[in-house]
Amino acid sequence: MELQPIPNETRPSLPVTPGEASARSLDVHVNDNCETYDSDSQVASRSRSGNASRVRARVHLAAMFLSMFLGGWNDASSGPLIPRMQKVYNVSFLVVSLTFVLSCIGFISGAIMNVHWTDKLGFGRMIVLGALLQIVGYSIQAPAPPFPLFVMSFIFNGFGIAIQNAQANAYVASLKHNSELYMGMLHASYGAGALSSPLAATQFAQLQHWSFHYLVSLGLALSNTIVLTLVFRGRTQDECMALVGEEAPGGETSTSERSNFRQILSLKSVHVMALFILVYVGVEVTIGGWITTYIIDVRGGGPSAGYISSGFFGGLMVGRVALLWLNKLVGERRVLYIYAVLAIGMEFVVWFVPSLIGGAVAVSLVGLVLGPIYPIVMNQAGRVVPRWLLSGSIGWIAGFGQAGSALLPFMTGAIASKTGIKALQPLLISMMAMFPILWALVPSSPRRI
Known part of the structure; x- marks a missing residue:
């Protein structure tokens, strides 16, 4: 008789001791707890x-924001x-317009x-370079050197501000989340600097050592350079985007082969927006730079007329934040036409109403409606320019457009020397009448290149 093994299904089960039951139960609970712990730790890790x-x-x-604050501070210093x-x-x-x-x-x-250096040096190094150049400019201006040297120092300020302005605008326009809000806040920071500067410059203009205003500017420039160095640490824009959870656009890198000057210059929309910003910034800085002289010479104001310049830039700052809801309600493309018409209307009030107080209020309202225009144009650039060309394109628009802050004020000085302020x-x-014309030429949708 041959013995056969008992199949498992018919094999009698042995009684399980209490110790074995506890061990099996503990093993199940441990496995469940491990899986739960792994899931919780992953959630906590993602949250952190x-x-x-x-x-x-x-x-x-x-x-x-600090960098743009200093840009506004610089541009609004000249008026008082x-x-x-x-x-x-x-x-x-x-001659004094040579500063512009x-x-x-x-x-x-x-x-x-x-455009050329960003591909080689990267975002972090470029923005610090711009800040360093401002330090050079203010260091020359503070001791009030002979006029030729004093005028030459403005090259350093212009060069440095153009770089910082371009890099900051390109960074914010590249954000995928809340870029319109942050763009408005970025340029509100510029407005805050432009509001603060005339308050200080008006006081220094009445002192013997008037040029010590530039010592305050130098202190701000030093602080700005230190902050930019510590925060960005020479990283590229893509590296900075990765640190804040923003992914770089796949397949659309800003390498020197694709994001180059020739491709940027082939975009008609870039040229139109650059021209628009040139006229806009020119109007903005011309008002801030010459309104004090206008109020003193034409309206009979005193030295405290410099505060009217602060009122203009205060309106500029408020408009860039307070009118965000209106931009969204009406649509950024349509609302810009409304702002242009309102600004022209307020400027007619300044021209024809012979009231010092009325003119001051109208100037502030001009600033209020002009304020949102610059961020709107930058947001539009983010929509119509290919992402791999966005950094260089916005850099060109902002930098070239910033030349308007020198060109139109100089034209004003040249005309005023012959006909009066x-x-x-x-x-x-x-100049304001050109806003709706140029804006109509800006495309509303991306173009293939």
């Missing part, structure tokens, strides 16, 4: 990573100081070199 990215994003934005410069150096409207010409040279040079208002209105 998301929180860290948000904190880094806020730090990055705060650093760029121009009458004092004329007295100290004994120069005419035309040299700034223009710096802006255009910075815009051109920004009363020519300011018709010149501004004619």
